[in-house]
Amino acid sequence: MEEKTENEISIFVGKRAWYELLLASVFFGAFIYMILLFVYFAFIEVSVKIAIRAFVVFLLCGTYCLVYGFKFSATKNMLVNLKTNTIISRYIVGPFSYDVKLKATEFEYVSFFEDRYGEFGTKLWYVKNRHYEMYSFEDKESAFQFSLNLSNKLNIDLLDATEKGNFKWVEKEKIQ
The missing domain is CATH 1.10.287 (Helix Hairpins)
Structure with a gap:
């Protein structure tokens, strides 16, 4: 292994x-x-x-x-390679899997948001205005924890975009 x-x-x-x-x-x-x-x-x-x-x-x-x-x-697993700035999404159905690779130049920040269906999602932003939607969650706390862990591991900023038109940068130092 x-x-x-x-x-x-x-x-x-x-x-x-x-x-x-x-x-x-x-x-x-x-x-x-x-x-x-x-x-x-x-x-x-x-x-x-x-x-x-x-x-x-x-x-x-x-x-x-x-x-x-x-x-x-189907399940979706992800691998973020920091060395090559590649996001690999692996979709798995039984014994079959399909990989989707996305090459990003530089990760900028992670955001979590509420969509129109009342679910909370996480996006990884890179190269100015491009983003990759990662996962969606049923509650805000799960989306926040996932986004916080991801931003800590990638060492980038975290944006709270749950309120439309009222985006806030999360100060990670106060949380930890």
């Missing part, structure tokens, strides 16, 4: 709850069932009218099942 250096910050979400995985398996199972129904009506019992209906149902309901299957089973 590779030893982590102080130039890397790893953020792991953890595993999904058992009921989320159960729901994901139901949605993936329904998706596979719809594929089999379409294949049956299109190639085995050849009926153009029924095959077209099965295809339309597959497109509508199958897409729904596939998206919600991914929603309930």
